[in-house]
Amino acid sequence: MSANSGKLLDVQHATVVFHIGSLIGGTRLVAVNDVSFSLESARPEIYTLAGESGSGKTTLSSLILHDLNPTEGKILFEGRDVTQIRKRNEVMDFMKKVQPVFQNPFETFNPLRRVEEYLYDTAVNFGMAANRQDAAPVVDETLRQVGLSLEEVSKRYPHELSGGQIQRVSVARALIPHPRLILADEPVSMVDASLRMEIVNVFRKLRDEQKVSVLYITHDLATAYYISDRISIMLRGFIVESGPVEDVLDRPLHPYTRLLKESVPEPAPQERGLWAKHIELGTTEVKEYGRVGCKFAGRCPQVMDICRKADPPDVEADGRTVKCYLYTEGARQRPEAPAEPLD
Amino acid sequence: MGTTTAMLRIVRDLLKHDTRFRIAFVFLLAVLLLTALTVVSPYDPSRTFKVPADMPPSLQHPFGTNSRGQDMFWWMAFALRNSLLLGLLTAAVSRVIAILVGLTAGYRGGFIDRALMSVNDSFVVMPVLPVLILLSFLLRGQMTIPLLALILGLFGWPWDARLIRAQVLSLKERSFTRTAVYSGNASLHISLNEHLPFVLPVVFATTIANMLWSIGMEVTLSVLGLSNVSLPTIGTAIFWANQHQALVAGIWWWLAAPIVCAIVLFLGLYLLFSSVNEYIDPRTRLRLMGG
């Protein structure tokens, strides 16, 4: 058991196959397909899993949170296989180190319970304080780390707070047991743009000051670019490109990453050129799941025959890994990092 | 103490704003009053010919007297008490099973859920009356209120188990349940603190519905003579009236008394259920708090 291999989180060839439809006649859906990545214990970072709906990013996060077992592959947290964690004290120990932050602020807390109850529960249950009275300073201190205070939040129900405030309380709740990893699944997508930056800045502060790693799951490449260190772009269960965020998003190699980047509308009217280029939308996306070979072959402007035959391998190119035949040794031309936009 | 003040506040609010609750309040008060009066009843309901028979309603005998020489007013007091007792007992028995089945199916999910639910749906679909008739036909003579309550309770839970399971399933998916899990709370704590305020309204509503069903079923069984006819209940009152051809003989009050009492009891319970159910619904409470 390589406990001190220095890896905080190590996902090894994780695969999840769902059986949809009735017991006998259902179809096989591969939601997560041979995904591997890892976070170093020594170097806290914000790692983004980006992708559209149906890319498998949320299924992957529920694997790590041990809400779901992988059909194949292994998930190791601090060297220990997550699926083996069963006894109550082991689960509590795991939850102390890995805490989630959810998407919808108005569903994160029970509308009929005061928000502070969850903060006290977490503090007492994870031994940060003997009882509720002693927990007050601990709770107040963590709330200050996210830019709030106990006085501002106490006796309040969720509907009396804004989406932004609730998400920050949710982060504070996750912070109380001093976790090593926070799993944020679309934490800001349902928060107003003006309040979004506050929460995103909180994550940055966590990494730099509290030395907490954050797994940031989102479809929003702009916020991902702003806060994360490394990023993986997911498509139909595969990681098609992963590496440092500035390399991947400034100079995307994989045609899908390029298409994604181009499709993100820039908040600057004079930049309309690239976004306005006409694109053809596929008719039904469902067909892409069952497709043999590269899942993007149906829409890829640089598709080759081999792309439709077999899954492309992971190739190291320009400081990141990309799953595309364009960059394998045998490929016809080997474009460095094409400056001009997609033809 | 907290819950009693909360209860009083609910009653005060409802009395001020909901006509259904006002009617229910009056009706049920009358029923409870009558039930309480049984303690001071001058007549023993099981004794006959204590008063002149077939007297129409008068000041002396508000509900008149029947052909068996019994004062209908006091007899109906005992009848209401026994029917109400039966309703409460059945509701208690069926709540235990309904909550057990509903919560296990809802929480465990997977195979257990599917198995429990297919059995549950079979009981929902099954016509209960013929089976009850068979059962009470065999137990004729030894039927007592607790026994009948047990039997009715054993057949009264499937519909409610479905509702409780549906509520639990919807709560399980909501992310505040996961927040509670990751706050280190045990599942018992989650059920009591997080889910109870949502499950309670369903339990309350189904309890009253079950009382209505069970008292109604007792009436049907007694009319067929399948329950202990010497015991005064709404059903046996009608049974004796039929037995003596009350309608044909023109002693209309013998039949009118149980019918009026039944309607008052049933309407009272139903209006109580629909008005309180709306008030304690989490959505209303949220709107009340300005959510």
Added chain:
Amino acid sequence: MRKFVLGYLLPRIAQWAMVIFIGVTVTFIIPRLSPNDPVERQISQMMGTGARIDPEAVEHMRVALTEMYGLKGSGWQQYVAFWGRLLRGDLGPSLSTFPTPVTSLIANAMPWTLGLLLTSVLISWVLGNVLGAFASYYPNSRFIGVIDVLSQAVRPIPYYVMALVMLIMFAYVIKVFPFSGAYPPGTRVQLTPQFMLTVIKHSALPALSLVTLGMGGWFLGMKSLCSNIISEDYVVYAETAGLRENKILFNYVMRNALLPQITGLGLQLGSIFSGALIMEVVFGYPGMGMLTLQAVLGNDYSLIMGIAIFSIVGVATSVLILDLIYPLFDPRVRHQ
């Protein structure tokens, strides 16, 4: 199509089989649990009539009755034998009208109940749903308001009490309808229009009360369903697009609200059937209800057992039929 059969039909048929299995098992187990043994009861009742019967004949009778009741052998053997007889359609002879088989008694009572049940359920279901939809779409129309109050008043009252009230009102106070029987005693049962007319006249009261009682439930159910559907996007969209009100009401609001009401009908068939039995007892209508009353009064144990089983199989089958019809109304089930 294959996915539809496996995904939708097979589970429904499995559920149908499960209902019958559980129903039959329950009706099998109940008598075995009861303290007094039906054979002894039958014999003591016969002895009670004072006729001098020598002990040997009694012994012979006991063996015959045990055999007839299928009480021979261990519990498991009885159970298997029970299913064997059931599948052959043999429910044993009726005790009160010995030796006519139970099945024939039920056979000529069932059509009456089916006739009454089908008509009244259909009428009350359709009427309740249409009026319920109107109540939610036109909340302040006075006529619907009256029906709303009436439905709430009738809803909780048990079938028997309500039936009694209607009997008193129509048969005694206003004397519009004859108060019992589907046809006056002595008329020959034949399919002449004149006979049919009397049947309709006689079954009017039970049918009327079944309809009024049933309608209240469907009315309130439909009204709450539609008041949710009215705020759905496709209804608001249709209104914004300027569609006429009755098109929206029928093709958008009601059309979608009918789906849960069909499932609801399936789930409530059991209690509706019980209601029909009670109705027949009150109005002396010669269907399964009267048969049940006759069986109870005549202490006819095997007839009651037969009625219980027949009711279970009948209701389960009609629920299956409803489940099979449902895909015709819901394209989401037809086209996976």
Added chain:
Amino acid sequence: MALLSVENLRAYYRTEIYGISRTVRAVDGVSFELASNEIYGVAGESSCGKTTLIKVISGTIKPPLKVEAGQVRYQFGLYDVDMLHIEQDELRRNVRWKEISYVMQGSMSVLNPVRRVVTTFEDIVDTHQIISDRKMFLEQMREHVNKLGLPPEVLNLYPHQLSGGMRQRVAIALATVFHPRLIIADEPTTALDVVVQRGVLQMLKGIQAESGNTVLLVTHDLAVHANVADRVAIMYAGRIVEEASTEIIFNAPSHPYTQHLIRSLPMIGDRSSKAGLGGAPPNLANPPNGCRFHPRCPHAMDVCRTEVPEMIMLEGGHRVACHLIKGAAR
């Protein structure tokens, strides 16, 4: 002459349960005009009143929503009509869908789940002009849908058989079946993925450019406005705080709230730290008096806390409501 002009509109939600009555002043004094042949964007965050504004303009006003004051005038051929006071049936017959059509919030359930797509088309077309020849009608619909880049066989599918992007494009095809002069699009692409959103918005822009009609685009996503809208109005707590051409809004905004919004937008390629805005949007049941942004405004002055700022007209059609800016009154 403006195609549509909204003057000093006030619309509140009045609810009363168990003796507790609340009035939410969702739209509280909104005035703006729509010209023909333009895409006019309305941006604003949650509970800023933009959805209520749409409900009033499109005429779907149901209790507890009630219009307190103001007018919505639509230029209908030669004369202009106050939409709030014309009789419902007249509104239904000649204005709905022929003049003003509507693409709804992207919640995807706009199509009746139990009817084929073509039947919904038929319902809408048949209401406004009798379909004499059904075959010819089907042909026209196939051609209309094809022109918008949708495969014709979409018509005989059921809504649950379509993907999210397909359903929204069908909704746009439905909205343009009579080539109306005004299309109201309420958050049309919120629920879509970024690639599908790009395709749907390009389709909307293409239709507007080709037919020269007017699109009122409502979304909280400012980046969408930057790429699609010609003019943008910023709404805050039930009022328009600033309205200008897209270039001015993004490059030279005057209102502190707009300035903050533009500054806080993340952009690929820019990792410089961005500031969040303190506090939260006000509760419209008892909004702060004076300028409703003053509790969160870094330049709040005393006058801001007492007086509601007037809408001031700067040059080039740039309007702003803020005491900081002195200029010719509107």
